[in-house]
Amino acid sequence: MKQDLTHILKSYLGAGSAYKGGSTGTGLEGKIHKLSSNENPWGPSPKVKEALPWLLDEVHRYPDAHDGRLRDALSVFYGGKMQAEQFITGNSGSEILEMIMRAFLSEGDECIVCKPGFIPYWEFSAKFGAKIVAVPLIEDTFEVDLDSILSAITDRTRLIILANPNNPTGTIIKREILQQYFAKVPGDIITIIDEVYNHYVDDQDYSHAWEFIDDHHVIGLNSFSKAFGLAGLRVGFAYCGQDLAQYVSSVKRIFVLNKVSLGAAMTALTDPLYLQTIREKTQIEKRWLYNRLDELNVKYWKSEANFVMIKVEDPGSLLDALALEGVLLRPLAGFGAPGHLRVSIGTRESNQAFIDATRKWAKKHPSV
Ligand SMILES: Cc1ncc(COP(=O)(O)O)c(C=O)c1O
Known part of the structure; x- marks a missing residue:
């Protein structure tokens, strides 16, 4: 009964x-x-379109269990700035975001985001019982309000998400502001820099998350859904310090990325x-x-x-x-x-x- x-x-x-x-x-x-x-x-890329029929020919085989070849290809794509072990791969940027939250957020923890912002930040945090603390962007310019972000930090803050560029405003956080942020943020907080739109940025003062990963707990979130043109195949990646990557990847299932998506993403990386x-x-x-x-x-x-x-x-x-x-x-x-x-x-x-x-x-x- x-x-x-x-x-x-x-x-x-x-x-x-x-x-x-x-x-x-x-x-x-x-x-x-x-x-x-x-x-x-x-x-x-036309290279990806050319590769797809070949990839379909292999669908009766299991894919690479831990996406090792994709992570190797990412390391090459970034010119060796990061080792393969520093990458986290998954079924889209959204999935990796959720993995990071699963790895760090428990009931009652807090995650700081800027508002307006990407809705899944709210929804995914809620899945783990965490509280979202939304800090408004500066009125009309929609730039980040660094002081308000820093003063929203409490002893329950685990994650801070900075979208760069931000969706939906299209604004960026310039290098100088990020430097000021990292100089002040407590050392036991994880910062996610969501840079899925980074390929479109024109501003010379833009900085990527990789500039900060050696000295800070920062994760650069990326996706193949935007400039790479693979939204329908659902592939994403993130990079950070090796220990952090290993810890976050421990929440991931094996064989999660399918063979076609993996092959398409690796091919896309060969055509910068x-x-x-x-x-x-x-x-x-x-x-x-x-x-x-x-x-x-x-x-x-x-x-x-x-x-x-x-x-x-x-x-x-x-x-x-x-x-x-x-x-x-x-x-x-x-x-x-x-x-x-x-x-x-x-x-x-x-x-x-x-x-x-x-x-x-x-x-x-x-x-x-
Ligand atoms: C700011 C931002 N982050 C992350 C994502 C996730 O992209 P995907 O899950 O397609 O990789 C999106 C998608 O629109 C986005 O706008």
Whole structure:
């Protein structure tokens, strides 16, 4: 006979997930311009497309149990700055984020994040009964508020997540600010620098997490979903000091990454020039978009990533009007930026469709 389970359930589980991912346009007719999930609209390197049929031919074999070859390839990709043992690999950046949280967060612990920010930081911390302490970014510039982050630290703080560039604002944390941060943060706190959009950054004062891993407990979180163009294959990685990598990797199952994804990711790493091409195409499209948004008098924030945050008076009506034209954007209330929308940089055709639909909408909403 079944008995009531309430007394053995974990009180912090069971709420489900509010995170839905960017709209895919299910139910809409005609051409869809998916500008809602910050994907690379040009897809992966031609080398990866060439390798995929060969990889499919091998699916009856188990993959590498511990992703050793991918971690070797990552070490080579970073020019030997880090050894293979310093990498953590997994089924996406999101999964590695969750692994880090599983490794460090227990009920009652605290994780500091900036707001607006990437929703899974909240959701994953909650899965382990941890409390999220959200520190607002500085109003309007959306830069990190270093003093507020540091003063939010308590003896229960285990993790601090700094997104660089930040989703959804596209802002970065400059090297000087990171240096000030690391000079002050207590030495037993783990900092995750989420740099999944790092390939798009133009600012010379940008610094990668690897600049800090020798002297601090910092984990650089990366993904193959963005500039590498492999979002659908779900591969991510992180790097840090060797002890930390070994500890976090101990929560990982063996054979977790499948053979096709592993092969595609390793092939993508052999074509760094392709990343440069994607970066340049994105810059061109981003500048084009800024000019069109200026013409339409739409407020936006300059972004170091492959998306742009915009603000209009009635975001719900713009979102609906765009969807009718097959253009999908991301509303940002759930990210902590109500009233704002995020548009991913797409191909020229998609960007044009976004601008055309926005222009049409603006004619009926002259105050924008
Ligand atoms: C800031 C940030 N971090 C991490 C991720 C995770 O990417 P993935 O799980 O696709 O590797 C995303 C995805 O959109 C993101 O925006």
